[in-house]
Amino acid sequence: MDGVQCVEQVDDALTHRVTKSGGVDQEFDAEITEQVPDERIAWVTVGGETEQSVGVEVTLRMDFDPDGLAQTMAAKFGFIDRKVTGDLKRFKKFIEESRTQTGAWRAET
16 A cells, blocks of 8 residues: 555554655554455554544455467456456546545445
């Protein structure tokens, strides 16, 4: 994650984090609220001078079955991996820079 300088595991349910965002250094503790190894970890900040925040880090797993020679070659030479990585970076930037909701439909199906 951009801006994260250091994460130290204090105990089974607590981490100490050092971040730098917009030129501002911050240190805070975060309590782990959910953990699924190699998939996701959720946390909430505790104590300290920072405003309370929550976060979830996730891992993307995507299976791709190439269809035809062009997709097979693209996958073999890493074009698909670079495309997905680029799309995720652009999505991350979009989310981080959005200060308001997009107005898109958000109901559950």
